Amino acid sequence: MADDIFTYAPAPESRSVVRLRSSYGLFIDGAFADPAEGRSLKTVNPADEEVLAEVAVAGEADVDRAVAAARRAYETVWGPMPGAERAKYLFRIARILQERSRELAVLESLDNGKPIKETRDVDLPLVAAHFFYYAGWADKLGHAGLGADPRPLGVAAQVIPWNFPLLMLAWKIAPALATGNTVVLKPAETTPLSALVFAEICQEAELPPGVVNIVTGAGETGRALVAHGGVDKVAFTGSTEVGKEIARTVAGTRKRVTLELGGKGANIVYDDAALDQAVEGIVTGIFFNQGHVCCAGSRLLVQESVAEDVLERLKRRISTLRMGDPLDKNTDIGAINSAAQLDKIRELSGIGDDEGAQRWTAPCELPSRGYWFPPTVFTGVTQAHRIAREEIFGPVLSVLTFRTPAEAVEKANNTPFGLSAGVWTEKGSRMLWTANRLRAGVIWSNTFNKFDPTSPFGGYKESGYGREGGRHGLEGYIRG
Structure with missing residues (x-):
């Protein structure tokens, strides 16, 4: 039997399913907008160093606009909205994610570098599953064991990493919206594209303006968002070094914080x-x-x-x-x-x-x-x-x-x-x-790296504090 009898022929997924813009603005108050300072960065395909798109860089003025939009939406629309109505939007987003899963899987592989079989078979199914799961909780918060009168915190600042861009977005946004909070999210500077396409999905789902805002940029943008006085909650996934910096920034404030940091499993x-x-x-x-x-x-x-x-x-x-x-x-x-x-x-x-x-x-x-x-x-x-x-x-x-x-x-x-x-x-x-x-x-x-939206995830010591996923993931977004 020849040594190469099991050689695999190339089986590339088509890039044609992805509709990339040449440039992206910030997503604030339900619409894309140019940054106040006009700065931008390029995001590249790590597999071949091809430039995929130019992405706006948010400054302090842009962060102010995004937080103000999130506050208006929280006070006038999303916070007072009954849980059953919020659930409808989450279910709608989950279904659109499923409908566009092939496109999003290809986009994630292009922007992140991970194999298509992981984005297609792991990331995207879990992304949709998290929105479906937390949609189910939206009108049942009183039965989550988090107090008799659970109430949202307000505006959540969320900073996510580049290793699972869309999945980390789902981990953060789904429980925040289910509990009645509004969101300003900053994706990683090397992998912003799936978050920006998610902004288009929010428009497609007719999510009320200001409920989800996405500000792109690097560390400077993240620091401005975390330190903003109009933010009630900070959720961060990333390195332990940055997590420590965030903890120092919010120390002594009223902000609630969850940190999911590094590991050495x-x-x-x-x-x-x-x-x-x-x-x-x-x-x-x-x-x-x-x-x-x-x-x-x-x-x-x-x-x-x-x-x-x-x-x-x-x-x-x-x-x-x-x-x-x-x-x-x-x-x-x-x-x-x-x-x-x-x-x-x-x-x-x-x-x-x-x-x-x-x-x-x-x-x-x-x-x-x-x-x-x-x-x-x-x-x-x-x-x-x-x-x-x-x-x-x-x-x-x-x-x-x-x-x-x-x-x-x-x-x-x-x-x-x-x-x-x-x-x-x-x-x-x-x-x-x-x-x-x-x-x-x-x-x-007898397994490893198995995840489910119903199961909590988080660490101890320098791996952070707080939990994401499951009923426990609601707790970080509720005052009881």
Whole structure:
């Protein structure tokens, strides 16, 4: 049998389903508007560095306009509106998202660099599901266990990252609207396009003007929004460094805050685990979305007796992953989101080499243009290595070993982060024993990176505070 009998022919998704404008303004009070200072930035396709569109940069005056529009909508329309009426708008948005899911999946892959099969099969279904789920809560808030008379906070400032642009938007906007709040959202500067198309969806759904406002820009825009005196709530997903800055900014104010920050998740494999299943979970845990996942299983802890076997199976599996065009339906590993993120991944990986860890890189050919980094595994890693302590946010796995369950828990918890963990074992008692001792907000049992709108998500320690998703996700937008 020929070695290449299972070679995949290219199967690219068409770009023609995406209707991109050459330039986008700010979305304020139900309409697109030019920025006061006339500044703009370019957003590029990380797979080939093609400029996709020019996007307005919001200054302080623009943020003032957006917050004022959100306040008017909150006081006159959205806040007083019965929950059942708000639900109708959320249901309408969810249905439009489903109708336009193919277009949005292609757009997300173009702007972010992630494979189309992830945006198509994971991101977009979850985006719609979050709006459907919170639409169901809009007229039932009194039964959510959050007090007898739950009331909205007012205007929510929401700042989202570039790794899951549209999904993070859904995580933030859906519960805020369901509870009667209005929103000013700032997407990441490298991935603003799906948020701007979402603004068009708000128009299509005939959402009242000012309920959702979208201001684009970089860190300066985000700081102006977070510090604005007319904001009642700040919700942020992103790096721990920026989260700390936000916490300092809002300290001493009346603003409510939820922060979902970085992570360095442990993926624990016991000697009784189903190893092939565990290997699939390890691959999903670190290489899904090129490792651009705050809850990625970037630290693999393997029991010594099976470590050699697991590594052999893992390398064999990684060698089958296909890297290339994000719009190709066969692609497993897409492009790194930006040149800056690629530089960070290279820097920390180089530090791993300098500190004596052994690097293994999957054999693959990198495209000549764009931002690319191959799936990489470091062995011989200890707790002292920076690659075991710092969030790399890329397709880089650090492998450590342990002998006893107590040692596994001690090593897993030996981190300033506390967002996620995974445990692989066939014994329910061992699973529960381990999970009860892990200091992480989300713990997966014999799986990894599984999400559902009904399930809360969030962390401890430097991974932030507050929860998103599920009934718990309502709490951050309600005063009871």
